[in-house]
Amino acid sequence: MTTFSKEVNQTNKTISMENCIVGVVDDHVLFAQSLQGLINSFDGFEVALMARNGNDLINKLSTVNKEPSIILLDINMPIMNGFETIAWLNENKPNIKVITLSMDDDEETIIKMLKAGSKGYLLKDIHPDTLHLALTEVLTKGHFYTDNVTTALLRGVSKKDEESLLENFSSRELEFMELACSDKTYKEIANEMCLSPKTIDNYRDTLFKKLEVKSRIGLVLYALKNKIVNN
Template sequence: MAIRVLLADDHEILLESLATSINTSDTIEVVATAINGEDVIRKLEVHEVDVLVCDMQMPVMDGISTVLQVRQLYPNIKILMLTMLDDVEPITKAIQAGASGYILKKSKKAELEKAILAVASGKKYFNEEIISSLMKEEKGVVNDFHPQSLTERELEILVLIAQENSSQQIADKLFISLNTVETHRKNLFRKLNIKNLAGIIRYAFQHKLIH
């Protein structure tokens, strides 16, 4: 079955162009489009959607607010941000809000399809320019702590955190207690000098622990 996509962008010409382009794929189908965040919520009430491809800058309800709402109402939907913004701050905000990927509007159709397929399968996706921007942030802070200095269990948990698993999901997958996961999480943040999920994802990409 094709991956069902909802496209959200306030530029209607771009929206129509993207929908037409994506619908030429055999594996992806645009089931609906939306022009702002409130429109996204309305469309999700009537359409089955696997992936939301969402612009960052929209009127009425912006991309970050939309991500937060969708994550709360439809936690199984994966979200890919499609935007012109390549600064670290909006990327970090998108990650913290719950986006699974971040790709620039100037990206080619093949990369957009690749990103949609990646997030639909539960992976993260950031194109090379985005990864470069993330790497510049706090450069040298997490670099001095090599993954080899982490225990095997800590590495497992780090990767699962970077893949957006909750502490309870990690506990279930690794057959360990929730308290054990929380202890490892605190130790990881302390060892790596990381304060949030964006930092964990940045570290995981930097050391090629996730792709």
């Protein structure tokens, strides 16, 4: 079967050694591969790494010969999401510039990724030209901020800074929250997490205080609104 990348390589565009190497990390294969074709059609850019999530990226980075300068990173991915991935990249590959490419224009999400060092935050409904511009700008100036980014920052700063940045949940707490957002009793959750119901009591109480809610319903609503878990 004819694949897209083959076709693109048959265009008159020469893929030279000086091209900026781009990586694409997205679990939507169709989107990712289409994106690859699009970027390969840009002069001076070349996609040399495709991954379906953070974990996949880590594996492929270790085997690749040409490390990407820029990585286009999705957020909602199975196994290892965008937040976890950018954290890993900061630790292990600080030279790779990350541009977030997400469907989600939630302000807190935008701020979260920018604080994590994302050099840009593009929505997936942008024009291809904007993507080209973003890649060019990040390569030359080091960053590319669209309007949604600045407005998010402005509002985020003026409203509540530290307070709203409550991404201070431990992994165990997040695990619990995920399960709390389901039609299960705490007893069942305790079994699933291999913990005593009393320990679950503690996680619940701690979170109630942290989130300033009075009941499990409030916790669920918080988790869903802030997309800590998705329905």
